[in-house]
Amino acid sequence: MINVGVLGATGAVGQRFVELLADHPWFHLQTLTASERSAGKPYEKVVNWRLETPFPDEIGDCIVSPTTVEAVADLDIVFSALPADIARSLEAEMADAGLIVCSNASSHRMDPTVPLLIAEINPDHTGLIDVQHDRGRDGCIVTNPNCSTIMLSCSLAPLLPHGIRDVKVATLQAISGAGFDGIPGMAICDNVIPYIGSEEEKMSEEPRKILGTFNGSEIEPITFPISASCNRVPVIDGHMLSVWVEAECGVEEAKKAFENWAAPFSGLPTQPDKTLHIFSQPDRPQTRLDRNLGDGMTVSIGRIREGIRYTAMGHNTIRGAAGSSVLNAELLKKKGYI
CATH class of the missing domain: 3.30.360.10 (Dihydrodipicolinate Reductase; domain 2)
Structure with missing residues (x-):
């Protein structure tokens, strides 16, 4: 099983990530991160679940972690629902530390070495991951578009x-x-x-x-x-x-x-x-x-x-955000990057 986490798990897109990953056949949702005021508390106590689907009870007692590199160091993939200003440096640090970062944030979309990926439309753009590796990055950043x-x-x-x-x-x-x-x-x-x-x-x-x-x-x-x-x-x-x-x-x-x-x-x-x-x-x-x-x-x-x-x-929050990012991660597995 591939261990994954969600960065910014309490917001609108973060909740969509949790919904899609809670019972995923390939990915084990292990870590949820949020702000310092939520860290250390069970997810069910800090999230105001606003989706139309039922709250995934199996995730409810997961203790929320702070959004740091150290908190996700043992994962294979992190799915980022972070605000762009926070994502810019933090996602790069996580990728440099060896994590695969599948991001919904806009911070790195136009970086020439980062795939701006819609899995069914431009799957060959995953080749930019090799460019990142060639430039010394142990992990990688993959973004989905606006x-x-x-x-x-x-x-x-x-x-x-x-x-x-x-x-x-x-x-x-x-x-x-x-x-x-x-x-x-x-x-x-x-x-x-x-x-x-x-x-x-x-x-x-x-x-x-x-x-x-x-x-x-x-x-x-x-x-x-x-x-x-x-x-x-x-x-x-x-x-x-x-x-x-x-x-x-x-x-x-x-x-x-x-x-x-x-x-x-x-x-x-x-x-x-x-x-x-x-x-x-x-x-x-x-x-x-x-x-x-x-x-x-x-x-x-x-x-x-x-x-x-x-x-x-x-x-917009499924195909236009979290769903596309999860599909991108599935494509990376299919292509052997995970």
Whole structure:
């Protein structure tokens, strides 16, 4: 069994990690870390469990550790739900100490030696782990992208062979993306907020790396421009994207590209039967109805029209965060890095 831990286990993404790892067939959830005020206490006493799934009682009496290198030194993998400012130095220290760090934080996503990984989309980018090892790091850092970037990149992957020239995207992003205490109720009820700090920059930059080509030593990024406009809406879970793509194909070719695309591998525990689900109904996907497809790991695409225009949607804290990170770790095991 592979021993793993969760850094920042009491927050929104941390709780998703715990949910996904509590009964994982490959990974043994051994250590949970949180702030100093929670350290030394049972997890069930310090976490305010807010997920729709039942609290995993088998984890309840796990004593929370401080978030330090020493607290996780005996683990194989740590899954990081840390804030970016804390993650930047701490994740590097843990990787240097020999740990595999699968991170949801943004701190190292654009580091040229760190894979920005969506397991089914760019699995060859795990080659950057060897670059980290060649530069003297005993462990490694592997990151998953921003939540909306994951939905966008999954939807663009089938269109890459059709000569994408330009991408524009407008997002309608759920409030859980800001964390449990991120947006006051009076601010979001009966409201749409047309700004999410640094989100548009992430969506413009991260897909270039994800969809780029690994040449054996570095990522050669894609060159077409991506313009994003991001909005927060009063939905609990599920990010929806309206996407406009200029490409060297018509709408029928685009539909076939979406329908015929398949993941390059299968059989990982967190992997859905279908990474992409294509809707033909004119009013789908919808966040409430479709965010939990594939146990929250499927990205839905619908309203494919001339332009090329379409709607994409996915569960932001599962596929867009913890689930993608766990799937990345499963891919590392499959490829022999663990």
